[in-house]
Amino acid sequence: MTMAASTTAEPMTGPLGSPLRRLAGVPAGVLLAGAVLTLIVLAAALPGLLAGGSPTAIHPADALRGPGAGRWFGTDELGRDQFTRVVHGTRPSLLLGIGSTFVAIVGGAALGLLAGLGGRAADELLMRVADVALALPALLLALLVITVTGTGTVNVMAAVGLAFVPGYARVVRAEALIVRRSGYAEAGVTLGLPRAALVWRHIMPNALAPLLTLATVGFGTSLISASTLSFLGLGPRPPSPEWGAMLSQSRTELSTAWWMGLFPGVAVTLTVIVVTTVGRYLQRRFTRRGTP
Amino acid sequence: MTFGDAVTGNGTLAPAQDRLAPTSAGPRTRTARVLRAVGRRLLAVAGVLLGAATLAFGALQLIPGDPVSVLLGPSTQASPRVRAEITHDYGFDQPLLVQYGHFMGRLARGDLGISYQLQRPVSDLIAEQVRPTVELAAAAIVLAIVLAIVFAVATAGRRSLGRTLAIGWELLAASTPSYWVGLLLLTALSFQAHIFPVSGDDGLRALVLPGLTLALPLAGVLGQVLREGLDAALAQPHVVSAQARGTGVVALRLRHALRHATLPLVTLAGWLIGALLGGAVVVETVFGRPGIGALALSAVSSRDMPVVTGVVLLSATVFVTISTVVDLLYPVLDPRLRKV
Numbered sequence: 001m002t003m004a005a006s007t008t009a010e011p012m013t014g015p016l017g018s019p020l021r022r023l024a025g026v027p028a029g030v031l032l033a034g035a036v037l038t039l040i041v042l043a044a045a046l047p048g049l050l051a052g053g054s055p056t057a058i059h060p061a062d063a064l065r066g067p068g069a070g071r072w073f074g075t076d077e078l079g080r081d082q083f084t085r086v087v088h089g090t091r092p093s094l095l096l097g098i099g100s101t102f103v104a105i106v107g108g109a110a111l112g113l114l115a116g117l118g119g120r121a122a123d124e125l126l127m128r129v130a131d132v133a134l135a136l137p138a139l140l141l142a143l144l145v146i147t148v149t150g151t152g153t154v155n156v157m158a159a160v161g162l163a164f165v166p167g168y169a170r171v172v173r174a175e176a177l178i179v180r181r182s183g184y185a186e187a188g189v190t191l192g193l194p195r196a197a198l199v200w201r202h203i204m205p206n207a208l209a210p211l212l213t214l215a216t217v218g219f220g221t222s223l224i225s226a227s228t229l230s231f232l233g234l235g236p237r238p239p240s241p242e243w244g245a246m247l248s249q250s251r252t253e254l255s256t257a258w259w260m261g262l263f264p265g266v267a268v269t270l271t272v273i274v275v276t277t278v279g280r281y282l283q284r285r286f287t288r289r290g291t292p
Numbered sequence: 293m294t295f296g297d298a299v300t301g302n303g304t305l306a307p308a309q310d311r312l313a314p315t316s317a318g319p320r321t322r323t324a325r326v327l328r329a330v331g332r333r334l335l336a337v338a339g340v341l342l343g344a345a346t347l348a349f350g351a352l353q354l355i356p357g358d359p360v361s362v363l364l365g366p367s368t369q370a371s372p373r374v375r376a377e378i379t380h381d382y383g384f385d386q387p388l389l390v391q392y393g394h395f396m397g398r399l400a401r402g403d404l405g406i407s408y409q410l411q412r413p414v415s416d417l418i419a420e421q422v423r424p425t426v427e428l429a430a431a432a433i434v435l436a437i438v439l440a441i442v443f444a445v446a447t448a449g450r451r452s453l454g455r456t457l458a459i460g461w462e463l464l465a466a467s468t469p470s471y472w473v474g475l476l477l478l479t480a481l482s483f484q485a486h487i488f489p490v491s492g493d494d495g496l497r498a499l500v501l502p503g504l505t506l507a508l509p510l511a512g513v514l515g516q517v518l519r520e521g522l523d524a525a526l527a528q529p530h531v532v533s534a535q536a537r538g539t540g541v542v543a544l545r546l547r548h549a550l551r552h553a554t555l556p557l558v559t560l561a562g563w564l565i566g567a568l569l570g571g572a573v574v575v576e577t578v579f580g581r582p583g584i585g586a587l588a589l590s591a592v593s594s595r596d597m598p599v600v601t602g603v604v605l606l607s608a609t610v611f612v613t614i615s616t617v618v619d620l621l622y623p624v625l626d627p628r629l630r631k632v
Binding site for chain 2: 128129131132135136137138139140141143144146147148150151220224227228231232233234244247250251254255258261262265268269272273276277
């Protein structure tokens, strides 16, 4: 995420703009969200740095201890340290969200371009199919896919991703139609560019550009949906410290161990909030044509 | 049809310049236009339902394994002769297109197939679970609308604190998974404070927390749309003039602005139905309630495809029906749209 922020910020300032000056116009809330996001990415990349122990190490003597010094988030029914598990759960949880967003974007881009540029028949057919898919709640569509593929991490990514393909496809199709009728695309036709080159070099990059910022905001929705499927017991199996699976597990101990149901949920919500905040900022700042 | 009549009725009451229009065919062409629009809409509905049914048929074909074994269940042993009979009776030896035709024929008669797991008609299974889910959905809609109105009336229009709070709240509501909200409510109000029962569906008390869990994300979206509508309505001349006559702030919002702001909410009805059905899966799991969501989830876990496709088809039908009715009613609710 931070990488995306710095590379996309490049064209806005000249080569002389220092990193500090580049950050000067950014609202404080967005900066704070960026800082938290950096920490979350760090937890995903190097969990051992923030929490040294093993997320699956069992200490029956310390079972179901409340939060306190040395174990900030308490322990579960097997005495596993919840702070360690939440930190180490960052990677599987984010991977679920990133994987499903990736499936949604690639599928949406392919089908959207096909509908927008592939001629009338393809457009009609694909948009009618999208109508059917959009008539169903995303969660139900994902459950339908899971029934076919079975449960597991990869299947959850595919299911959540596929459920969101129609939405992305519509955006890409609309963009492709606009770009195809734009002055530079018409000019390309007039200059006699080969069709493939026109689509590949000129239409596609411009039609797909809004997807990048859309995906940052859409990532939040994907992460929540994926963690929901995993909470419902369809995703990663225990003892994976994935956040949705941790919350699912907390249900049996909820009468005594409130902390087990609290911290993984805070992690999900905080991640979605900071990604959405940064994503909306990027969207506001980099949307073309000044359209809101 | 009744809708067409109603509009014709309105047509005869149309403003004077319409009745004085030179062509006497005025109202008739309008009726024809409305009927054509309704017809187009119904055609689109049929298309979506046909698509959903085709999707269900495809999903049933995609279930891995020999269909006879799937149908018999994992524990049943059957001789080759019995298997051949089943294959013939169910038409598994027929070409796919013929099977598709039979499937559509059964659907048209309301037959959703037999559950692999429970060996009972899917339509019976769904019918048994409708009541608790409808109760839950009704409770959630009422709570969501009340919360959304309170939220919007309290925060609309102000430049300062209310607005900041509203935006923060909307972000929080959109970012919190609803299963987690359910767990938190359960921990605080059932396990710690013992105010509400932990699970089940006995009476109104058991409906409060599930209803609230399902309502909160809906209230977030409804409240946001309502607040934007209120902002626009509060800037209207008639509101400004009411304000100039000395109408109080609260009365101004409730009596003069709210009616105009509720109109855009109507277009969200279809989305609302989808959100309720999807949310029911989660909420019924968290609170251990029976219902269509719980039925669907257990079917997904045991890969009982006929039950899953049955719920999918039901969901698509309800969604399409509600959004069509709303689309057709919209000109009745908003007179400005009638002439379009």
